[in-house]
Amino acid sequence: MECGDALKGSGAEGNRCIRLAETKPDCGCEADVARLIYSPLHIDPDTREVTEAAFSDVKDKGLSVQREGHTTPAALRALGEKKRADDWAKGKTDRVFLGIVTGPVQAIRELTYEGGARTFCVYDSALLDQRAHADVCQVPSSPSAMKRARKKLRDLFQRMPRMP
Amino acid sequence: MMWEQSFSHASRVRSVLRVPIHNTGTVSSRADININNELTSRIVEYSNLADDWDGYGGKAASLATVMDALDFFRHYPMTLPRPKSMITGAGVIGLYWEGNGCYVSIDFDGSGCYCYIADRSEDEGGEDRVSISEPLPQRLIEVIADTTDSP
Numbered sequence: 001m002e003c004g005d006a007l008k009g010s011g012a013e014g015n016r017c018i019r020l021a022e023t024k025p026d027c028g029c030e031a032d033v034a035r036l037i038y039s040p041l042h043i044d045p046d047t048r049e050v051t052e053a054a055f056s057d058v059k060d061k062g063l064s065v066q067r068e069g070h071t072t073p074a075a076l077r078a079l080g081e082k083k084r085a086d087d088w089a090k091g092k093t094d095r096v097f098l099g100i101v102t103g104p105v106q107a108i109r110e111l112t113y114e115g116g117a118r119t120f121c122v123y124d125s126a127l128l129d130q131r132a133h134a135d136v137c138q139v140p141s142s143p144s145a146m147k148r149a150r151k152k153l154r155d156l157f158q159r160m161p162r163m164p
Numbered sequence: 165m166m167w168e169q170s171f172s173h174a175s176r177v178r179s180v181l182r183v184p185i186h187n188t189g190t191v192s193s194r195a196d197i198n199i200n201n202e203l204t205s206r207i208v209e210y211s212n213l214a215d216d217w218d219g220y221g222g223k224a225a226s227l228a229t230v231m232d233a234l235d236f237f238r239h240y241p242m243t244l245p246r247p248k249s250m251i252t253g254a255g256v257i258g259l260y261w262e263g264n265g266c267y268v269s270i271d272f273d274g275s276g277c278y279c280y281i282a283d284r285s286e287d288e289g290g291e292d293r294v295s296i297s298e299p300l301p302q303r304l305i306e307v308i309a310d311t312t313d314s315p
Contacts, residue, residue, distance in 0.1 A: 038219030041251055052260065052269055056252030057220060064220055083219060095219060143271070143279040144290035151267060151281065 030105035031069030033122065033134055036080045037098040037161045038087075049159035050101055052151045058120060059146055062135035067124070068102065070132035073164035076100060079130070080164075099161035107156050111149060113141050119149045203249060207233050210251045223255040228274030233257045235296045236270070236278065241305065245312045263311040268304065272296075282307035 035054070037043070042054035057063045066076055080097035087095040111119040118139055125135045136153075138146055210225040217224070225233075233249075236259070247259035252271075260269040265285035270278050276297075281290035282304050289303045 036219075039217060039222070041213075042218065044248060046248070051250040051258075053250035053252045053256075053258050056254060056256065060254060061221065087216075087219065092214065092216065094214070094217065143292040144281050147269065147271060147279060148281045148283065148288065148290065151269065151283075 030122075031067060032102040032104050033065035033108075033136065034068055034076055034100040034102045034164070035063065035065050035157065036076070036083070036100050038080075038084065038095050040096060040098065043098065043161070047159075050154065050157065050161065052147075052154045054101075055150050055153050055157070058136050058138040058150060058153065062123075062125070062137050065122075065134050065136055066100075066130070066132045067105075067134050068132075070126075075132075076164040099163045101157045101159070101161055103153070103157035108136060108153065111152055111156070113139075113145050113149065117141070120153065200246065203246065204234065206249050207257060210249075210255075210257055213251075218253050220253055222251075222253040225251060225255045225257050226274045228276075229255060229257050229272050232272040232274055232276060232278065232296050233259065236272070239299045241300075244305065244308050247308075261308050261311040264313065266307050266311045268308050268311060270304075280304055284310060 037050065037054065042050055044051055055063060066079070068076075071079075080100070084095055084097040087093075105122050108120050108122055109118070113119055119141075121137050121139065123135045123137065125133050127133045138149065140146070141149070208230055211227055211230045213222070213224040215224070216222060245261060247261050247268075247270075250258040250260060252258065257272045258269055259272075260267070262268075266283065268280065268282045270280040272278050277293045277295050279290070279292050280294065280301075281288070283289065284307060289307070291301060294301060
């Protein structure tokens, strides 16, 4: 939930900090982020759940996500369907908009490696045509530690894509 | 991808790899991989993916990566459960097993080595770099076995 939601209602203006402290004890107001899924290869054919590999972009190019607090379900669906249509027009007909999986920003930021070092950062990387755009990036560590962290990242997200 | 294209490509890769279309069940060659045709085909198909296959600039797996993933099965005990496969946007092929609170996952990047994690709910294990030519680490075997109930 965004901070704005916590401050809605009469009488909030003069007690903003108290209202936030009460409703946001973790001192954060960040919403979930949504990853749009376009390839069936990222889905386990038996369980229909997303694989660990679906989150692998965090270690190099950045996992492109949308901040749910800065967009709407309708806009997310339109974004996914437009990309699919654009790709089909380019002949990329293996592409399907399968829906989104969402994960909580705060919990993502709180994941740590053994020893306590932060594992992931979530950066606001708004684009001209996607103001809700953000990137989840992985802090470097050993290959196995990074791999385990990506599995934990997968576990933080919803496992099955859903249509927004 | 059309099935015929996939099959044709798989045949070409297998030819390079000297892996037959059908697993013979014999021993002592790369043809003895302990996996079914469906998994083999899926792994081989990863090398035939188009650029941007995932909508985020995804790359196909290299031939070396496919070879590493298939070669892994040369040392794979036939009594262990079969894995599922996955591929990352960078073209890294993964194998994974999940069940009974255990999760095992291996990454092949075409270097001739693999990285794995083999985690139970109560303990975690793994290695950053294991040669494809080596027998499977005991930890890997044990946790893979734990992902399914004993017969």
